[in-house]
Amino acid sequence: MADTYDVIVLGAGPTGENVADRAVRGGLTAAIAESELAGGECSYWACMPSKALLRPVGAVAEAEHLDGVTGARLEPDKVLARRDSFAHHWRDDGQVEWLKNAGVELVRGPGRLAGERRVQVGDAELAAAHAVVVCTGTQAAVPPALAAVRPWTSREATSAHAVPRRLVIVGGGVVGCEMAAAWQALGAQVTLLSRGGLLDRLPAFAGTLVADGLRDAGVDVRLGVAVTAATRGGAVADHEGAGAGHADTGGGAGTGAVTLTLDDGSAVTADEVLAATGRAPRTADIGLEAVGLAPGSWLEVDDTMRVRAIGGADGNGGWLYAAGDVNHLALLTHMGKYQGRVCGDAIAARARGQEPAVRDRSSKTCVPQVIFTVPEVSAVGLTKEQAEAAGHNVRVVEYEIGDVAGARLFEDGYTGHAQMIVDEQAKTILGMTLAGPGVGELIHAATIAVAGEVPVDKLWHAVPSYPTMSELWLRLLESYGL
Amino acid sequence: MADTYDVIVLGAGPTGENVADRAVRGGLTAAIAESELAGGECSYWACMPSKALLRPVGAVAEAEHLDGVTGARLEPDKVLARRDSFAHHWRDDGQVEWLKNAGVELVRGPGRLAGERRVQVGDAELAAAHAVVVCTGTQAAVPPALAAVRPWTSREATSAHAVPRRLVIVGGGVVGCEMAAAWQALGAQVTLLSRGGLLDRLPAFAGTLVADGLRDAGVDVRLGVAVTAATRGGAVADHEGAGAGHADTGGGAGTGAVTLTLDDGSAVTADEVLAATGRAPRTADIGLEAVGLAPGSWLEVDDTMRVRAIGGADGNGGWLYAAGDVNHLALLTHMGKYQGRVCGDAIAARARGQEPAVRDRSSKTCVPQVIFTVPEVSAVGLTKEQAEAAGHNVRVVEYEIGDVAGARLFEDGYTGHAQMIVDEQAKTILGMTLAGPGVGELIHAATIAVAGEVPVDKLWHAVPSYPTMSELWLRLLESYGL
Numbered sequence: 001m002a003d004t005y006d007v008i009v010l011g012a013g014p015t016g017e018n019v020a021d022r023a024v025r026g027g028l029t030a031a032i033a034e035s036e037l038a039g040g041e042c043s044y045w046a047c048m049p050s051k052a053l054l055r056p057v058g059a060v061a062e063a064e065h066l067d068g069v070t071g072a073r074l075e076p077d078k079v080l081a082r083r084d085s086f087a088h089h090w091r092d093d094g095q096v097e098w099l100k101n102a103g104v105e106l107v108r109g110p111g112r113l114a115g116e117r118r119v120q121v122g123d124a125e126l127a128a129a130h131a132v133v134v135c136t137g138t139q140a141a142v143p144p145a146l147a148a149v150r151p152w153t154s155r156e157a158t159s160a161h162a163v164p165r166r167l168v169i170v171g172g173g174v175v176g177c178e179m180a181a182a183w184q185a186l187g188a189q190v191t192l193l194s195r196g197g198l199l200d201r202l203p204a205f206a207g208t209l210v211a212d213g214l215r216d217a218g219v220d221v222r223l224g225v226a227v228t229a230a231t232r233g234g235a236v237a238d239h240e241g242a243g244a245g246h247a248d249t250g251g252g253a254g255t256g257a258v259t260l261t262l263d264d265g266s267a268v269t270a271d272e273v274l275a276a277t278g279r280a281p282r283t284a285d286i287g288l289e290a291v292g293l294a295p296g297s298w299l300e301v302d303d304t305m306r307v308r309a310i311g312g313a314d315g316n317g318g319w320l321y322a323a324g325d326v327n328h329l330a331l332l333t334h335m336g337k338y339q340g341r342v343c344g345d346a347i348a349a350r351a352r353g354q355e356p357a358v359r360d361r362s363s364k365t366c367v368p369q370v371i372f373t374v375p376e377v378s379a380v381g382l383t384k385e386q387a388e389a390a391g392h393n394v395r396v397v398e399y400e401i402g403d404v405a406g407a408r409l410f411e412d413g414y415t416g417h418a419q420m421i422v423d424e425q426a427k428t429i430l431g432m433t434l435a436g437p438g439v440g441e442l443i444h445a446a447t448i449a450v451a452g453e454v455p456v457d458k459l460w461h462a463v464p465s466y467p468t469m470s471e472l473w474l475r476l477l478e479s480y481g482l
Numbered sequence: 483m484a485d486t487y488d489v490i491v492l493g494a495g496p497t498g499e500n501v502a503d504r505a506v507r508g509g510l511t512a513a514i515a516e517s518e519l520a521g522g523e524c525s526y527w528a529c530m531p532s533k534a535l536l537r538p539v540g541a542v543a544e545a546e547h548l549d550g551v552t553g554a555r556l557e558p559d560k561v562l563a564r565r566d567s568f569a570h571h572w573r574d575d576g577q578v579e580w581l582k583n584a585g586v587e588l589v590r591g592p593g594r595l596a597g598e599r600r601v602q603v604g605d606a607e608l609a610a611a612h613a614v615v616v617c618t619g620t621q622a623a624v625p626p627a628l629a630a631v632r633p634w635t636s637r638e639a640t641s642a643h644a645v646p647r648r649l650v651i652v653g654g655g656v657v658g659c660e661m662a663a664a665w666q667a668l669g670a671q672v673t674l675l676s677r678g679g680l681l682d683r684l685p686a687f688a689g690t691l692v693a694d695g696l697r698d699a700g701v702d703v704r705l706g707v708a709v710t711a712a713t714r715g716g717a718v719a720d721h722e723g724a725g726a727g728h729a730d731t732g733g734g735a736g737t738g739a740v741t742l743t744l745d746d747g748s749a750v751t752a753d754e755v756l757a758a759t760g761r762a763p764r765t766a767d768i769g770l771e772a773v774g775l776a777p778g779s780w781l782e783v784d785d786t787m788r789v790r791a792i793g794g795a796d797g798n799g800g801w802l803y804a805a806g807d808v809n810h811l812a813l814l815t816h817m818g819k820y821q822g823r824v825c826g827d828a829i830a831a832r833a834r835g836q837e838p839a840v841r842d843r844s845s846k847t848c849v850p851q852v853i854f855t856v857p858e859v860s861a862v863g864l865t866k867e868q869a870e871a872a873g874h875n876v877r878v879v880e881y882e883i884g885d886v887a888g889a890r891l892f893e894d895g896y897t898g899h900a901q902m903i904v905d906e907q908a909k910t911i912l913g914m915t916l917a918g919p920g921v922g923e924l925i926h927a928a929t930i931a932v933a934g935e936v937p938v939d940k941l942w943h944a945v946p947s948y949p950t951m952s953e954l955w956l957r958l959l960e961s962y963g964l
Binding site: 014042047048051052055056059060062063066067068069070071072073074075076078079080081082085086332333334335337338358361362366367368369370378405406408409410412438440441442443444445447448449450451452453454457458459460461462463464465466467468469470471473474 | 496524529530533534537538541542544545548549550551552553554555556557558560561562563564567568814815816817819820840843844848849850851852860887888890891892894920922923924925926927929930931932933934935936939940941942943944945946947948949950951952953955956
């Protein structure tokens with residue numbers, strides 16, 4: 001006979017943990033199935049280890065750009081040890097304890113749907129009284145040609161224990177840019193390849209400033225190039241000059257040098273290659289076929305995270321939910337957690353016979369993101385193109401952040417740029433993109449302005465402190481015409 | 483015959499500059515009288531030089547608290563040179579050029595009121611068609627006993643060119659705390675004296691964390707003590723041990739050591755003493771008596787910065803305005819600039835026969851402040867006591883910032899505290915106080931929430947990026963009960 005819980009969650013990453021926690025707070029019982037480490041990708045192979053690596057890199061860069069500060073340098077071994085500590089040495093005891101304290105049952109093993117409201121975890125059969133929630137996230141999507149040379153993915157790039165002498169990164173998105181910054185600073189000679197520019201989903205100035213920063217740090221940034229062939233361990237392997245503290249291979253599975261042939265006729269040889277070419281949903285092996293859905297697909301959801309394709313007896317949606325990366329709305333940990341809170345609360349409300357009071361309002365129009373490169377990039381809301389496509393009459397306001405006194409104080413010779421998107425009907429902020437040192441913590445003010453739909457003539461009375469970088473807000477509003 | 487301008491401004495600090503600039507943008511002519519450097523206290527003897535000193539101090543402290551970063555240290559001579567650069571070597575060419583480009587006439591000399599709409603600047607007589615605006619700011623208020631030993635004030639503390647071996651600071655407010663942090667880091671042995679605690683206008687945790695930080699840096703912090711006597715150059719002067727790079731006197735006028743006797747029976751001897759004991763309005767010598775006001779008084783204003791005591795022919799207020807520190811609303815550069823914008827716009831509107839469209843909404847209820855100590859402190863809006871005194875039904879939410887993942891990534895072993903004041907009727911944020919490394923740039927998000935009157939259930943949809951320190955917002959809202 002199956003063990004019955006009100007809610008069964010597949011995947012104990014931050015999203016699944018939030019779903020289960022909110023459901024239990026709402027009076028339900030919850031089990032969570034996890035085949036790897038409780039805590040998920042974010043805790044061990046993404047956000048936490050990557051930022052543990054990148055923060056010392058950023059701090060040294062800041063110090064180097066301040067007259068009156070000298071001598072700051074990285075100790076790569078200690079940076080890696082710091083990363084290990086933030087990744088809890090890839091042990092999940094703390095997360096297991098957290099789940100226990102939250103009253104959530106952890107079931108170890110790969111969870112698979114076995115039918116309506118039924119989940120199989122290894123030999124165990126579980127039944128859900130109210131809902132099953134898919135929070136299995138994503139994994140690296142590696143093109144076959146690259147897969148054949150056993151590349152690093154984001155997992156190895158955030159967990160490797162030795163610094164490759166030469167690292168080539170394929171992909172100019174967030175993972176590619178952040179890992180280029182980290183490993184170059186740690187001592188690798190990094191080559192970063194992109195078919196387009198860098199960070200192409202953001203306004204062009206962001207990628208331009210990050211490319212400048214990476215090049216200043218010594219990265220060989222090659223834009224507009226595609227990989228046409230990849231080989232590993234051939235005669236071109238180059239072992240000469242590998243210094244102490246370097247390894248020809250990092251944490252990856254590869255042995256021997258990798259050579260990538262590019263469509264401009266050139267080639268790159270490195271000791272390791274990172275495939276940072278996108279993400280695929282982890283839904284291939286979770287039994288979607290048992291409920292009539294296509295294995296490997298993204299799961300489209302409504303604003304309570306209920307999977308649209310699964311109907312309920314009442315015609316208002318059914319028992320299957322999907323929160324986090326797997327629904328393809330916004331592939332970011334904080335958005336997964338947000339969706340998890342919405343989802344857990346919605347399931348608990350429906351279990352009480354109530355309509356959910358709080359629905360997802362942000363996953364399509366108010367998604368913030370911080371990219372921890374040198375310089376940093378942060379953004380929230382809609383770009384000009386997105387806003388216009390959504391039918392808004394927009395005005396774009398641009399400002400050089402280095403013209404703000406607080407930015408010049410933050411770093412001598414500060415270079416950065418800001419772009420604000422204003423809805424000319426509603427007179428509210430639809431989006432903002434910032435690129436420059438220290439802009440990561442500046443974006444939440446914009447997130448509040450966007451989510452809060454604060455009119456610009458009220459923002460005028462939100463006076464930024466002098467001399468902080470936040471005085472950028474005054475300059476943007478003045479440039480807008482206030 | 484007097485030269486006539488639409489608006490005459492006394493004092494070319496940031497406030498006066500903003501008044502004149504906005505008036506000119508509104509179609510008026512404007513003159514500005516300045517007896518010292520155009521740019522004012524902020525540019526040469528306050529915000530800019532102090533933050534130019536403090537930013538390198540903060541950056542080194544951050545680096546010291548990051549595993550994997552080593553070697554960061556200050557070069558005091560270069561920090562002082564950086565400060566000199568940010569203070570434009572106490573030359574105002576740039577500000578003069580700015581005023582010229584803004585279309586504002588600079589009149590060098592001390593401006594004095596000579597009657598209704600009349601100003602004397604040296605030998606020149608000026609007449610104002612519409613308004614005279616007092617923007618003369620404040621100066622250090624030094625108790626007589628301290629004045630007798632020729633102390634540093636904020637001016638010398640921000641402009642001194644040598645590091646005193648021993649510096650004693652009287653006063654535990656913002657100037658005292660910031661200058662203790664700066665000069666201790668630059669090599670002085672600092673003793674900080676306060677009658678009460680530190681930063682007593684803020685919730686107690688702020689002063690406690692700053693005291694801890696100063697003590698960790700080596701400052702001798704003595705709280706609850708008052709100075710009963712001060713002598714300079716007496717037999718107790720102690721010259722032994724003055725190391726290279728130190729001077730027995732800094733930029734101040736004193737010679738010989740200073741000894742302060744305290745009311746706990748102890749004494750402190752130092753090479754220099756900083757009087758950081760408050761501010762007094764610079765209105766003693768501006769001819770207030772010529773318009774029936776008391777010289778040396780603060781000038782009370784309405785929400786367009788019009789001086790209440792001066793009536794107009796229409797009974798709705800007259801021709802005299804006061805913006806910035808001198809009206810005693812909020813003694814901060816950014817608030818002076820804000821008031822200057824409100825004031826210049828209001829004068830221009832009235833000159834067109836219109837009512838001002840934008841009035842001061844923030845100087846009493848939404849004043850942000852950043853204190854650039856190690857750790858930093860930032861605050862905005864009302865404290866619990868202020869909110870309750872204003873009749874609000876408040877709930878206080880507390881959170882340890884070190885429990886936020888982004889804070890732990892920012893500094894290993896992060897220590898900091900946050901307090902949020904919620905209006906339980908309106909369900910909006912009335913105030914926030916933060917203390918901890920890097921909190922300076924976090925406060926503008928709260929300023930937007932307060933000024934924008936954003937309800938907490940909308941703030942819930944302003945998702946902070948993971949893993950930034952701004953995720954503090956999520957934790958505060960969860961702690962509140964969302």
